[in-house]
Amino acid sequence: MKHKILCCIFICLVILMSSLPLNVLALEDDGSIDLYEVFSDKKDLMITEVGSKIFKWSMHLPDDAIVYKSDRVNYFNMYTDSYKSRVNLEVIKNENKHTLEDILYSQQRNNNNYSYYWYFTQKEFISTIAVDSNGEKHIKIVKMDPFYDYYLVDDAAEEFSSYIENRIYVKNDYIYNIEFNMDGAYYRENPEMFDKLTSSFKLSYDTTNPHIKELSDSVSEHRLYENTSYGWNITVNPYWKEEGISNARVQQFNAVYSHDEIYGVEEEEAEDMHAPERYLPFREGITVSLVSSALPTETAAGWAKEEVEKLKQNYHEDLYDVLISEELSLGNVKGYRVKVKYKTVPKNPYVVDTVYVIGNGYKYKAVANISDKKYNEPKTKEAFESMLKSFRLTQERSIYLGKILDPSNLINWNETKEIKTKKYNFKTTLTKNWHTNNDFFNMGYHYGYYDYYYMNHYSPYMRNQESIYAYHRDQTLQLTMMAGLDARELDDIIEEYVENLLYNDEIRIGLATVSIESAYIDDIQIYKITTEYDLTAMNEFAKEDETKFYDYSSLNNQYTYMVKINNDLYTQTVTLPVAHTTSQNINEMKKVWEHTEITGVNFSKKIRDWHMHNPEEFLNN
Numbered sequence: 001m002k003h004k005i006l007c008c009i010f011i012c013l014v015i016l017m018s019s020l021p022l023n024v025l026a027l028e029d030d031g032s033i034d035l036y037e038v039f040s041d042k043k044d045l046m047i048t049e050v051g052s053k054i055f056k057w058s059m060h061l062p063d064d065a066i067v068y069k070s071d072r073v074n075y076f077n078m079y080t081d082s083y084k085s086r087v088n089l090e091v092i093k094n095e096n097k098h099t100l101e102d103i104l105y106s107q108q109r110n111n112n113n114y115s116y117y118w119y120f121t122q123k124e125f126i127s128t129i130a131v132d133s134n135g136e137k138h139i140k141i142v143k144m145d146p147f148y149d150y151y152l153v154d155d156a157a158e159e160f161s162s163y164i165e166n167r168i169y170v171k172n173d174y175i176y177n178i179e180f181n182m183d184g185a186y187y188r189e190n191p192e193m194f195d196k197l198t199s200s201f202k203l204s205y206d207t208t209n210p211h212i213k214e215l216s217d218s219v220s221e222h223r224l225y226e227n228t229s230y231g232w233n234i235t236v237n238p239y240w241k242e243e244g245i246s247n248a249r250v251q252q253f254n255a256v257y258s259h260d261e262i263y264g265v266e267e268e269e270a271e272d273m274h275a276p277e278r279y280l281p282f283r284e285g286i287t288v289s290l291v292s293s294a295l296p297t298e299t300a301a302g303w304a305k306e307e308v309e310k311l312k313q314n315y316h317e318d319l320y321d322v323l324i325s326e327e328l329s330l331g332n333v334k335g336y337r338v339k340v341k342y343k344t345v346p347k348n349p350y351v352v353d354t355v356y357v358i359g360n361g362y363k364y365k366a367v368a369n370i371s372d373k374k375y376n377e378p379k380t381k382e383a384f385e386s387m388l389k390s391f392r393l394t395q396e397r398s399i400y401l402g403k404i405l406d407p408s409n410l411i412n413w414n415e416t417k418e419i420k421t422k423k424y425n426f427k428t429t430l431t432k433n434w435h436t437n438n439d440f441f442n443m444g445y446h447y448g449y450y451d452y453y454y455m456n457h458y459s460p461y462m463r464n465q466e467s468i469y470a471y472h473r474d475q476t477l478q479l480t481m482m483a484g485l486d487a488r489e490l491d492d493i494i495e496e497y498v499e500n501l502l503y504n505d506e507i508r509i510g511l512a513t514v515s516i517e518s519a520y521i522d523d524i525q526i527y528k529i530t531t532e533y534d535l536t537a538m539n540e541f542a543k544e545d546e547t548k549f550y551d552y553s554s555l556n557n558q559y560t561y562m563v564k565i566n567n568d569l570y571t572q573t574v575t576l577p578v579a580h581t582t583s584q585n586i587n588e589m590k591k592v593w594e595h596t597e598i599t600g601v602n603f604s605k606k607i608r609d610w611h612m613h614n615p616e617e618f619l620n621n
Contacts, residue, residue, distance in 0.1 A: 060200030084183035235390035292406035424483035476580035
């Protein structure tokens with residue numbers, strides 16, 4: 001009877017296993033792998049091992065292996081029918097310098113926790129520290145698949161279970177977690193095959209071995225990337241790859257590995273790339289894009305010089321340096337190169353190196369973004385510059401590629417528009433340089449029609465509030481206008497507002513100043529409150545104290561006007577990042593108040609004199 005029950009259970013298991021998706025068990029395959037097709041190189045037909053030069057591991061590649069891997073090859077998965085096995089490898093940086101004993105202790109503590117879900121249950125028979133056939137010390141964990149124990153019991157589960165050996169190594173400043181999973185019946189009949197597979201795993205990569213394959217998606221040699229949709233190509237650096245879909249209008253290229261992983265780094269020079277002072281306002285890499293169709297009169301030099309002029313108008317003169325501005329040859333066309341060093345993050349300045357090209361009737365731009373420190377290292381500088389200078393136009397373009405219009409040339413940016421609250425008579429007149437959400441510019445990725453009007457809670461004292469919002473098209477100035485019921489005295493409102501400002505630590509120690517002015521128009525009092533950072537003082541302060549970090553693109557000067565009419569408070573605030581505080585942007589900020597009306601009155605035209613206040617007047621003593 002017992003044998004009949006086991007037989008029925010086994011038949012059910014076979015049916016269940018056959019109903020699972022093929023990629024759960026094995027791919028539908030004839031048992032062989034075409035290495036030429038997979039690796040795209042004739043010399044790879046002799047490959048007998050695979051691995052990662054960067055993460056320093058290698059192992060035997062069976063002829064019938066089906067391989068899955070991550071781009072960086074820090075994750076590797078292989079199925080081989082000839083061994084009836086799966087191999088899973090994960091490599092992580094040993095940032096905390098864990099030992100094998102540390103890891104084993106942590107695992108044993110975690111395994112003592114009961115798990116209600118059977119597939120998380122561990123059925124371990126060995127958990128120890130051992131030495132493999134290559135003399136490498138490792139954690140050895142032997143276990144069985146809990147899947148079978150859930151459906152079978154005792155001897156039946158043992159008979160059908162997979163044999164699993166999990167090994168954890170600590171070496172090369174990495175933690176290697178590799179699991180070998182072999183069919184149980186096959187393992188019991190062929191234990192030598194399991195030993196052959198496990199002993200082939202090595203914590204090294206022999207660069208002199210002609211039969212070993214580097215598994216990185218980006219091969220260790222330069223190669224030509226051709227964008228046949230938009231008519232250009234570029235020579236891609238070793239260990240770099242394109243991101244997203246190929247042949248995109250905006251194509252991003254990034255390094256698969258970090259500089260330290262490729263070139264190595266002395267331990268005392270190693271840096272925490274997640275530390276605040278390592279912050280960059282972009283992801284390092286190279287971007288190539290087709291910007292728009294070109295006008296017959298446009299040249300790359302003229303286009304580049306226009307961009308430099310915009311830069312000068314929009315960035316504080318102390319926060320950037322134009323390092324290179326020159327013409328260069330790119331095959332059969334002339335391009336123009338502008339290399340700018342930005343100091344908006346003083347602890348980590350960065351370089352934006354741009355090549356402007358006009359040809360084939362289109363405007364192209366190749367841009368390299370990288371930290372200044374890395375750019376000044378010979379290896380990385382050469383990698384970035386050689387890639388930029390390799391940009392070429394081709395005649396290979398999509399048959400569908402036609403005119404791509406630049407609408408900015410069609411818009412009169414000086415044309416005016418009015419924004420206002422719905423209930424309160426509070427409005428201002430802006431130029432089209434200012435965007436609101438109903439301009440179809442939804443701050444980035446999606447198009448949509450949204451009203452610029454929204455509710456916003458300004459303070460616990462204000463009720464029946466409305467707010468409107470706009471931002472300048474260079475995304476530097478931001479405008480917020482608020483109106484609502486606030487029955488407090490204006491002096492009390494200003495006192496609370498100023499007191500909150502003076503809590504700012506930079507203001508307390510003299511790195512920023514608060515300026516308070518007031519004026520009367522008949523019986524209506526108006527306040528102008530300005531908060532501005534001292535760039536020179538900020539730089540000196542951060543230089544003297546390594547723990548202090550600032551990004552001047554996100555640190556804002558603030559310009560606020562407050563008017564109280566009866567029980568209604570009207571507030572207008574324009575913020576301007578320190579990095580973008582230029583005379584042109586200051587003038588743009590002033591124009592907002594000059595064109596503002598409250599209850600039908602433009603107060604800016606009526607004010608003749610402002611009275612200066614000492615901020616200390618508004619502090620409760």
